[in-house]
Amino acid sequence: MIEWLINGLAAVLILAGCGFFLAGTIGLLRLPDFYCRVHATTKCDPVGAVLILTGAGLLSGPDLGAIRILALIALIVITSPTAGHALARAGWHAGHRPWTRENRDEPQ
Amino acid sequence: MRSGLALLVVVLLAGLMMAGVSQLPPPGAPDSAVHGHVAATYIDGGAEAGGAPNLVTAVLLNYRAFDTYGEVVVIFAALIAVLAVGLAGRPIRSPRQAPTVPVSPVVDQVVRLLAPFIALFALFMILEGHVLPGGGFQGGVVLGTLIILLGLVLSPRRLRHLLPHKAVFWIRSAAVLTFACTALTGLALTGWLFALPEPHWLGESVIVGLELAIGIGSAFAVAGFFLSLEADRHR
Numbered sequence: 133m134i135e136w137l138i139n140g141l142a143a144v145l146i147l148a149g150c151g152f153f154l155a156g157t158i159g160l161l162r163l164p165d166f167y168c169r170v171h172a173t174t175k176c177d178p179v180g181a182v183l184i185l186t187g188a189g190l191l192s193g194p195d196l197g198a199i200r201i202l203a204l205i206a207l208i209v210i211t212s213p214t215a216g217h218a219l220a221r222a223g224w225h226a227g228h229r230p231w232t233r234e235n236r237d238e239p240q
Numbered sequence: 241m242r243s244g245l246a247l248l249v250v251v252l253l254a255g256l257m258m259a260g261v262s263q264l265p266p267p268g269a270p271d272s273a274v275h276g277h278v279a280a281t282y283i284d285g286g287a288e289a290g291g292a293p294n295l296v297t298a299v300l301l302n303y304r305a306f307d308t309y310g311e312v313v314v315i316f317a318a319l320i321a322v323l324a325v326g327l328a329g330r331p332i333r334s335p336r337q338a339p340t341v342p343v344s345p346v347v348d349q350v351v352r353l354l355a356p357f358i359a360l361f362a363l364f365m366i367l368e369g370h371v372l373p374g375g376g377f378q379g380g381v382v383l384g385t386l387i388i389l390l391g392l393v394l395s396p397r398r399l400r401h402l403l404p405h406k407a408v409f410w411i412r413s414a415a416v417l418t419f420a421c422t423a424l425t426g427l428a429l430t431g432w433l434f435a436l437p438e439p440h441w442l443g444e445s446v447i448v449g450l451e452l453a454i455g456i457g458s459a460f461a462v463a464g465f466f467l468s469l470e471a472d473r474h475r
Contacts, residue, residue: 214347218347221341
């Protein structure tokens with residue numbers, strides 16, 4: 133019963149994580165400018181990866197693999213938003229103007 | 241005339257290659273020379289004779305050390321060429337001309353937080369490469385990435401303080417020099433180039449030293465181009 137519950141929870145987490153990855157990928161392909169795309173990829177990826185890794189950790193049970201997964205989660209949670217921040221900041225300081233409805237027809 | 245000559249050379253070389261390829265055994269044939277005595281010998285005695293418990297490392301650094309030496313020289317030569325071409329003929333600007341954006345405190349803190357872990361992992365990959373998958377080239381790339389990250393975050397003056405120009409000059413050539421030393425040591429001690437000296441622990445430490453040298457060499461090959469750009473921007 134417990135095993136069935138844990139497997140079900142892991143499956144739900146992994147599927148939800150895949151949903152976040154899908155949203156991030158669609159955002160990368162479809163959103164109008166650099167800042168929106170950075171937002172889509174670097175926000176969705178950590179959530180998706182953490183959900184999938186948590187699911188994998190539940191499946192692996194309390195052992196060395198779970199500790200490794202915790203370390204991986206910490207790494208992703210720290211690095212991915214930082215990368216997004218650094219990219220957006222570099223774009224801003226390089227003079228890249230954000231897309232709005234008013235300047236939608238101007239060249240980027 | 242020239243293109244006709246080129247075509248002739250290409251056809252001749254292609255013909256030679258095709259003739260060679262047509263004589264190859266079919267892929268995966270169990271009676272081909274590769275699957276015969278050579279691989280079996282490596283698997284049987286490679287771990288003892290090769291000086292490294294990891295067979296890939298034993299092959300890389302012992303059985304085909306000449307090949308790896310060639311690779312190290314190619315990487316070194318590529319770095320030197322990039323440095324020579326990249327720095328040639330650039331106008332020398334004063335450091336204050338380029339407006340520099342201050343480093344984001346977020347990036348600064350995160351790089352400082354992660355740097356020791358990245359360094360530890362790089363060293364682990366380099367030193368454990370003779371037991372586990374990994375090794376000098378891979379660990380060196382991780383180490384080079386760390387140097388690039390630190391170069392982005394630290395001020396150029398502090399980075400230059402950490403890595404003085406003279407030291408960089410020698411570290412860049414560390415891999416090539418260590419390989420040459422190993423080859424000559426082997427020649428002096430056993431009469432064969434790249435042969436590992438006896439006893440076994442000495443041979444194994446030579447392998448670990450080679451891995452370390454390859455790691456440092458590839459780290460500075462990766463970081464060297466970036467650092468040269470940085471020096472160019474700030475000089």
